[in-house]
Amino acid sequence: MERTLEQAAAALREAIAAASRGLVERRGLVELVGLAAVAGEHMLVVGPPGTAKSEAVRRIASALGERYFEYLLGRFTEPSELFGPVDLNKLKQGSVETDVTGMLPEAEIAFLDEIFLGSTAILNTLLGILNERRFRRGRTPLVCPLRVCVAATNTLPDDEALAAFADRFLVRVFIAPIADPFLEELLEGGWTLGQVAAPAPAARGDLEVVARAARSCDVAAVRPHLARAIRLLREAGVALTDRRLVKLQQLIAAAAALAGRTRATEADLWPIIVAVPTAEGQAQAREVLADLLAAADNAATPFAAAEASQGPLARARLLEGAGARLLANRPEPEPEPSDGDPALRSWRLALEGLARDIDAGFSADQLPPGLVTLRAELSALLSPP
Secondary structure, X not given: OOOOHHHHHHHHHHHHHHHHOOOOOOHHHHHHHHXXXXXXXXXXXXXXXXXXXXXXXXXXXXXXXXXXXXXXXXXXXXXXXXXXXXXXXXXXXXXXXXXXXXXXXXXXEEEEEOHHHOOHHHHHHHHHHHHHOEEEEOOEEEEOOOOEEEEEEOOOOOOHHHXXXXXXXXXXXXXXXXXXXXXXXXXXXHHOHHHXXXXXXXXXXXXXXXXXXXXXXXXXXXXXXXXXXXXXXXXXXXXXXXXXXXXXXXXXXXXXXXXXXXXXXXXXXXXXXXXXXXXXXXXXHHHHOOOHHHHOOOOOOHHHHHHHHOOXXXXXXXXXXXXXXXXXXXXXXXXXXXXXXXXXXXXXXXXHHXXXXXXXXXXXXXXXXXXXXXXXXXXXXXXXX
């Protein structure tokens, strides 16, 4: 029996959260892959090698229970390495067909690293799969089940032809190596990465239930706000192609559907930022649209919404979540600690850091209700006995 939107969305949210555990500073990336999969749009990740791009996509594919294909492209990559070899049995019968078993045309989620190193033949074939979800080679017509292709590159291309190809990837994410304050967390997470059990996948039909809800989502109420945002961006010199502007509605609808809603609101406008194609343009868009994105908030994708919009409600939700986890995981004091209690001391340091983050991000008279309660609890715990 097919689940309701609320049930399916809740299962997807759990799967996405499970997939992001242990990925330091990459939770927003995982959430965006989930969002793109619901929207049926593709995603380009720009950043240096060794920044957990493939790990994030691999995890979310596993968590969503989707067929996955991954490949690192190079200058000499042959089309058959992605799309499959010629079927020799059919060739003997005089028919040129491709055996796509286990290859990209059969994948539901794909990760293609160094995408712009692909040959013209590869990129032209990819266009048909990305745009039309169809693979054509010889006499082989095939409808592809691809939900999202995540491509990665170190830098954006300067070549106009490649830039036009890159525009097919609606979602843009720019990542950097882990910042200094998170190095300890990175080292600890990396050490235990292989010891963490893979998350249980969501039910097979959950993603389709949410994706279908996104396709029929009512976005009429947010269109005036979206049009205003586009005008503000154009005035600031931040250009988006007409294709990106139209498809942006699908990301907004997906954000609403992941939250279990059939109608988009102003809280779902934060994907505007990730549709801006350059890092500089995204930074400028955050400034220009600060007032419009102040209401941005999404319990389904809290890290992605906060990183994209940097709005107060989204940031408050992250802080509340961090506080809830800390308070729920208070260590038991050692019976006779020899030199203090290291676990308790580390926990208190984390509480102090969270309190500093709250004070740095919000003035006392602007604290949302949830943070007022959390800040009071922190003060009580940190006060001398």
